[in-house]
Amino acid sequence: MNSSQIYGDAMSTGLLKPFNLGGMSLANRMVMAPLTRCRAAQGAISGSWAATYYAQRASVGLIISEATIISPYAIGFSGVPGLYNQAQIEGWKVVTQAVHQAQGHIYAQLWHAGRASHPDFQPGATAPVAPSPIPISGTIRTPDGRQPYVTPRALATEEVPGIVEEYRQAALNALYAGFDGVEIHAANGYLIDQFLRDGSNRRDDIYGGSVPNRLRFLLEIVEAISTVVEPARIGVRVSPAGAFNDMRDSDPQLLFDAVAGSLAGRGLAYLHVIERFREQADAPFNFVRIKRLFDGVYIANGEYTLEIAQDALTQQRADLISFGRLMIANADLVERFRLKAELNMPDESTFYTGGSHGYIDYPELEG
Numbered sequence: 105m106n107s108s109q110i111y112g113d114a115m116s117t118g119l120l121k122p123f124n125l126g127g128m129s130l131a132n133r134m135v136m137a138p139l140t141r142c143r144a145a146q147g148a149i150s151g152s153w154a155a156t157y158y159a160q161r162a163s164v165g166l167i168i169s170e171a172t173i174i175s176p177y178a179i180g181f182s183g184v185p186g187l188y189n190q191a192q193i194e195g196w197k198v199v200t201q202a203v204h205q206a207q208g209h210i211y212a213q214l215w216h217a218g219r220a221s222h223p224d225f226q227p228g229a230t231a232p233v234a235p236s237p238i239p240i241s242g243t244i245r246t247p248d249g250r251q252p253y254v255t256p257r258a259l260a261t262e263e264v265p266g267i268v269e270e271y272r273q274a275a276l277n278a279l280y281a282g283f284d285g286v287e288i289h290a291a292n293g294y295l296i297d298q299f300l301r302d303g304s305n306r307r308d309d310i311y312g313g314s315v316p317n318r319l320r321f322l323l324e325i326v327e328a329i330s331t332v333v334e335p336a337r338i339g340v341r342v343s344p345a346g347a348f349n350d351m352r353d354s355d356p357q358l359l360f361d362a363v364a365g366s367l368a369g370r371g372l373a374y375l376h377v378i379e380r381f382r383e384q385a386d387a388p389f390n391f392v393r394i395k396r397l398f399d400g401v402y403i404a405n406g407e408y409t410l411e412i413a414q415d416a417l418t419q420q421r422a423d424l425i426s427f428g429r430l431m432i433a434n435a436d437l438v439e440r441f442r443l444k445a446e447l448n449m450p451d452e453s454t455f456y457t458g459g460s461h462g463y464i465d466y467p468e469l470e471g
């Protein structure tokens with residue numbers, strides 16, 4: 105008897121069944137969520153360790169890379185990789201080749217931190233940019249310890265197309281680096297999310313005010329990237345219920361209904377939705393509604409276990425499920441789910457510390 109006969113439920117509910125994503129044949133419906141690990145040097149992913157880390161995890165249908173900055177000004181933490189110069193492209197090539205050799209697929213997550221940064225990270229020690237001069241409350245971890253967030257500099261209307269262009273170029277660089285596609289990081293209170301929500305966007309130009317105006321930056325990025333990457337290889341990640349990084353909106357359901365509806369009909373690869381993680385807004389959010397409005401592949405994320413993932417697929421609340429912390433601790437999560445084996449627990453103390461420990465040395469399943 106083979107394992108699929110023994111563990112028929114995992115197979116029949118589909119988590120381990122193949123899936124066609126934009127013409128790419130995924131081995132299963134499991135996705136590795138983007139996970140910042142702060143182990144790059146000068147913006148270049150450290151070839152061999154990162155290649156090992158990602159290749160170890162290539163049995164999921166799709167890997168989404170850690171957040172990768174589109175320009176030197178997009179940075180929000182130490183040790184994050186970029187996709188705006190040749191050294192960074194070369195570093196990523198080693199990773200994408202290793203993943204492809206292991207029969208996996210990998211998208212690059214394109215990131216701009218916006219106000220969730222600090223002058224100590226910025227070229228010329230300037231203030232980070234944002235839609236409006238509203239700082240995040242609290243402190244940010246910098247190389248000199250925790251410091252208060254500063255008031256960001258509001259982007260002038262004429263500057264916005266320059267940032268859109270940086271997204272386009274980074275997407276093109278992702279293709280040069282061998283990625284199968286790109287994910288636009290519009291979640292977790294970073295620059296695009298800052299434009300979307302009226303708690304951080306108080307602009308009175310074409311990028312602020314009404315919902316269509318706040319959506320404009322994201323849609324311009326989608327359109328610019330679509331000129332270099334086929335839409336079927338472009339995903340978008342959002343966190344409609346997230347309050348992390350001081351995210352607030354007067355009507356998140358209205359806003360994200362509009363986001364989902366505006367992204368529909370463009371032939372995009374997927375909408376990737378963080379349904380719960382860290383700080384959450386108080387009001388309940390209707391995710392089924394945005395899945396219906398998007399009307400394409402919906403990747404669900406946030407505290408999913410095997411059982412919850414199976415339920416979501418059976419009830420057609422999601423098409424694919426992404427796993428974050430479980431993928432950090434279990435490179436062989438697909439096999440562990442197949443066998444219903446025990447899982448390693450993630451060690452939070454090594455999430456962002458650098459070094460190979462807690463990165464490529466979690467124990468494999470025995471036997």
Ligand SMILES: Cc1cc2nc3c(=O)[nH]c(=O)nc-3n(C[C@H](O)[C@H](O)[C@H](O)COP(=O)(O)O)c2cc1C
Binds near residue numbers: 140213289291292378
């Ligand atoms: C260490 C760590 C790093 C993360 N880095 C990113 C990131 O780079 N980009 C992103 O969109 N989300 C990031 N997230 C959020 C995860 O992708 C995911 O949404 C979150 O962990 C919830 O999923 P889980 O419950 O399966 O872990 C990170 C989370 C953790 C724990």
